[in-house]
Amino acid sequence: MSTAAEPKRLSKREQRAEERRIRKAMHGTGPEYWRRLWADIKRDKWLFLLLLPGLIYFIVFKYLPMWGLVISFENYVPFSGVLGSEWVGLKWFQYFFRSPSWTRYLGNTLILSLMSIVFYFPAPIILALLLNEMQSLRYKKLLQTLLYVPHFISIVIVVSITFVIFGSSGIIYRLTEQLLGQPIKYLSDPNVFRWMIIGQTIWKETGWGTIIFLAALTNVDTQLYEAAMVDGAGRLRRLWHITLPAIRSTIVLMLILRMGSVLDTGYDHLILMANALNRNASQTLDVFVYEQGIKNGQYSYASAVGLMKSVISVILVVSSNKIAHALGEPGLY
Amino acid sequence: MTVKQEIASVNLGPKDPSQMKQSSGPVGANASVGSRVFDVLNYLIVSLVAFTTILPFIYIVGASFASEYELTTRPMFIIPQDVTFDAYTYIFSTNRILTAFGNSVFITVVGTLINLFFTVTMAYALSKRRLRGRNFFLNMVIFSMFFSGGMIPGYIVIANMLQMKNSYLSVLLPGAISAYNMMIVKNFFQGIPAELEESAQLDGCTDIGTLWRIVLPLSLPVLATFGLFYAVGHWNAYFGAMIYMPQAREKWPLQVLLREIIILANASAGDLNALDPNFVQPPEQSIKMAVIVVSTVPIMCVYPFLQKYFVKGVMVGALKG
DSSP states (O other): OHHHHHHHHHHHHHHHHHHHHHHHHHHOOSHHHHHHHHHHHHHTHHHHHHHHHHHHHHIIIIIHHHHHGGGGGEEOOTTTHHHHSEEOTTHHHHHHHHSTTHHHHHHHHHHHHHHIIIIITHHHHHHHHHHHTOOOHHHHHHHHHHHHGGGGSOHHHHHHHHHHHHSTTSHHHHHHHHHHSSOOOTTTOHHHHHHHHHHHHHHHHHHHHHHHHHHHHTTSOHHHHHHHHHTTOOHHHHIIIIIHHHTHHHHHHHHHHHHHTTTOOOSTTHHHHOOSTTHHHHOOHHHHHIIIIIITOOHHHHHHHHHHHHHHHHHHHHHHHHHHHHTTOOOOO | OHHHHHHHHHHOOSSOGGGOOOOSOOOGGGOOHHHHHHHHHHHHHHHHHHHHHHHHHHHHHHHHTSOHHHHHHOSOOSSOSSOOOHHHHHHHHSHHHHHHHHHHHHHHHHHHHHHHHHHHHHHHHHTOTTSTTHHHHHHHHHHHHHOOOOHHHHHIIIIIISOOTTSTHHHHSTTSOOHHHHHHHHHHHHHSOHHHHHHHHHTTOOHHHHIIIIIHHHTHHHHHHHHHHHHHHHHHOOHHHHHHOSSOGGGOOHHHHHIIIIIIHHHTTTOOTTTOTTSOOOOHHHHHHHHHHHHHHHHHHHHHHHHHHHHHHHHHHHHHO
């Protein structure tokens, strides 16, 4: 092992020295620097040609929009363009916080996120633990094959299936009507809306979500089980005292990362389920940005709210990563 | 989906869970009664969960072959009493669904090729340590993974600055590179032994020649994996086409059409006149089911590969990420 790693380490050191030399040359501005730069570019002209499409892509589709965020501080009119539009400073931010409904948007976002953490987050963990206890590998694999299917189905189809089954002529709608004597308006009742979203997420992603926990479970030391059995621990106790602690760090890490995206409810799922009747529950910050910006053409206003959300999200991700590091976990980066 | 993949791939162990050996079971005949009960319950629960997962699909497929009369009278069934193909006949008699299907195929194929081209070229260039400014370019890519302009500025760039509205370019180009996938491919390229490439260069290959003749043939499994990643993304995408091509109905992919005839139609009293005003009273409910089936079938056809490659793809990220 160590002999195989030896030459690699040497070359790495050499590379680092090379990098230092290059950096030194780059910081200088003498003729030597330019001559070298030109020689390097000429030597790697084909590499730079290969880099070009990707570089243009990142500049146009990633960095141009970042620069475009200045419209959050403007009264953007498409005709005048980003540079020609009137500068209004923090107007849109103040406008948002003075509007009577901003607490509703934030509230809906947080409620949905917290419900997702409480109800969806544990689902893949529980399922992974149950799958892990199955002895028949072939049967387990068959079940996994079935469980992964919905992950690859588009959200439009998931919502379409929901509409066909839970809509007013759908099978579940009619069954609940017969059972309860009155129907539950699954698709329009704001009180049911969040449960529908959580239910769809659980149905779609639980199976796929088990993969990460199943992978973590492969690292469990089997000797621990044998020792526990000698001590007379039953299946449930082994599950509780050995298996679960073994994936504790993965769970903690995933939870921390999930907390980092607490403001993201996703718009592609919600705007399909949202309608005029369930507005009170479906209006999250993401949906607000879509509706104000794309549907109503209030580009600057929507962009300002989106910017605020992005900044808070970055802060949350960075700090949750810090927490992960503080707990001795590897973190996201 | 992407965030989830990211998280999953960063933290995974190297082993494939499907090959995992069982770890905490009872030992043969010594299994206690409690252990047996546990096993039975466990198999029952997981089987039930898996069954619930695919039940909607089974129901939809069955119902798409049922008559409208049976759908409204019989409360629950998997196999219809009298099988009819009315819904499918109707679907394939209107051009709109066939056109949308064709559009989806076109977007998926061309989009995936664009994805692979952009991803591979950039990944190869960035995999070479000697490239001037490499760290700057890498940091540029990584930063874009953490912060983005968001929906509205992106929309303004694509719709107003580049004038891509109602053009296929608006759905083909904006997602040309997934930064995360590109980084994994880059790492994979770095793992290819340098000697192979050097010998090619000695024989007079340029960097592009080396990439094409040496590196790509060695990377076919990786290309297949990420090609599938991208292809499924294209097939399932609706948001881009919905916001960038609202007027170009003849260019709509299946997902956008599906949204209109099932989700929007349902919200507004549910008539299918959007499909074809000349058709007299189509069997509404079963048509919706048939449309769902038609748009799911392609995914089901590639599903065996998907499952294999996707699980592996997640692991590739774990090994090299």
